[in-house]
Amino acid sequence: MTATLADVVAALERRYPPRTAESWDRVGLAVGDPAAPVRRVLLAVDPVATVVDEAEEWDADLLVTHHPLLLRGVHSVAATTSKGALVHRLVRAGCGLYTAHTNADSAHGGVAEALADAIGLTATTPLVAADAPPLDKHVVMVPAADADRLVDALAAVGAGHVGAYERCAWTTTGEGTFTPLPGSTPAVGAVGTRETVAEARVEMVAPRHLRARVVAALRVAHPYEEPAFDVLELASLPGDTGLGRVGTLPAALRLRDFAVAVARAVPATAQGVRYAGDPDMPVRRVAVLGGSGDSLFDAVRAADVDAYVTADLRHHPASEQQEHALFAAAGGPPRPALVDLAHSASEWLWLPRAADALRADLAAAGTTVETRVSTRRTDPWTGHVPQTSPPEGTT
Numbered sequence: 001m002t003a004t005l006a007d008v009v010a011a012l013e014r015r016y017p018p019r020t021a022e023s024w025d026r027v028g029l030a031v032g033d034p035a036a037p038v039r040r041v042l043l044a045v046d047p048v049a050t051v052v053d054e055a056e057e058w059d060a061d062l063l064v065t066h067h068p069l070l071l072r073g074v075h076s077v078a079a080t081t082s083k084g085a086l087v088h089r090l091v092r093a094g095c096g097l098y099t100a101h102t103n104a105d106s107a108h109g110g111v112a113e114a115l116a117d118a119i120g121l122t123a124t125t126p127l128v129a130a131d132a133p134p135l136d137k138h139v140v141m142v143p144a145a146d147a148d149r150l151v152d153a154l155a156a157v158g159a160g161h162v163g164a165y166e167r168c169a170w171t172t173t174g175e176g177t178f179t180p181l182p183g184s185t186p187a188v189g190a191v192g193t194r195e196t197v198a199e200a201r202v203e204m205v206a207p208r209h210l211r212a213r214v215v216a217a218l219r220v221a222h223p224y225e226e227p228a229f230d231v232l233e234l235a236s237l238p239g240d241t242g243l244g245r246v247g248t249l250p251a252a253l254r255l256r257d258f259a260v261a262v263a264r265a266v267p268a269t270a271q272g273v274r275y276a277g278d279p280d281m282p283v284r285r286v287a288v289l290g291g292s293g294d295s296l297f298d299a300v301r302a303a304d305v306d307a308y309v310t311a312d313l314r315h316h317p318a319s320e321q322q323e324h325a326l327f328a329a330a331g332g333p334p335r336p337a338l339v340d341l342a343h344s345a346s347e348w349l350w351l352p353r354a355a356d357a358l359r360a361d362l363a364a365a366g367t368t369v370e371t372r373v374s375t376r377r378t379d380p381w382t383g384h385v386p387q388t389s390p391p392e393g394t395t
Helices: 005-015 049-058 082-093 102-106 111-118 144-156 208-221 255-265 294-302 315-329 343-348 350-364
Strands: 028-031 040-044 062-065 096-099 122-131 135-143 170-178 195-207 228-233 238-254 274-276 282-292 307-311 337-341 370-373
Touching: 005 028, 005 062, 005 096, 005 350, 028 082, 040 049, 040 350, 049 062, 049 082, 082 096, 102 111, 102 238, 102 282, 111 122, 111 238, 111 282, 111 343, 111 350, 122 282, 122 294, 135 144, 135 208, 144 170, 144 195, 144 208, 195 208, 208 228, 238 255, 238 294, 255 274, 255 282, 255 307, 255 337, 282 294, 282 343, 294 307, 294 315, 307 343, 315 337, 337 343, 343 350, 350 370
Parallel strands: 040 062, 040 370, 062 096, 282 307, 307 337
Antiparallel strands: 028 096, 122 238, 135 195, 135 228, 170 195, 238 282, 274 337
């Protein structure tokens, strides 16, 4: 079967849920008809003209990019601007455009994990953990004989799913008492007579967004006219996804050797790889973040790492971080050292695994697509002049 654009979007959003994107981000489908067939998908870091050229030449039906084309609000996509012109080209070519940005940064198998894996980190955890999806706990009092049927009904609509287990429930027994009032139609007992019934207390968790569905299923499955139940909002807990990753190298390396290893692991760019710190300091525990990373220095310091690998480090934040490390060292080596990559190099590594995952997910659903990772260079810098010392007469 040929996948539709809706099929492909659904597969992407299962891996990279849009709700996990940062609040300022704009992810998802930007161009395309969900009913359109998709046979070829091109993946790239940037939605720029040369990548659209490649999509047209390859006759791609969908372009998946990491960076959004329309990050800020617009009131027009007329072809009088460079971005509007790209939208028109994609529409004329019958090629959709989908963005997975910060939601792909934080996901399992996403940008951060790809960078961590490439430089050899093991036992990785998020640098800044995202909250796990919010949960409710549904607590229901039901006649003991009906408890299993109620658990089945709630499980059928998504309650009781915990990790790799389903239909998870806690049940205790006790006595329930009530007196039916005039106008009621009790399933047990008679109007005006106090009743005591052997009941079970059933507790099951469910994603908060399923609350209405779970309560509706509860009311249908429960034998009582007026079920007794509570819905409790559980505290948010850190999840196992989030921005960046922290992990450990198999063996310690000197900073200069670690920087060389990172340079070999990522795509070559005009910028190359820069580092800040004592070249001979040992590096074992490392934090990484694909894309611009100087906003997370507080989290990096809290992670107690030897080095931080990221991109787009600006002069003042990097200088202040090094001064902070020197001040805090108290006689020891200043930590963490900084390893600065080109932005696109820090994120490109995700594309091949995203392409493989998309093919596999669609194949499992009975549809097929062909995927390709763009070969076009989208890093904006085109040259680099090495310097060994300042020219004479300069300061």
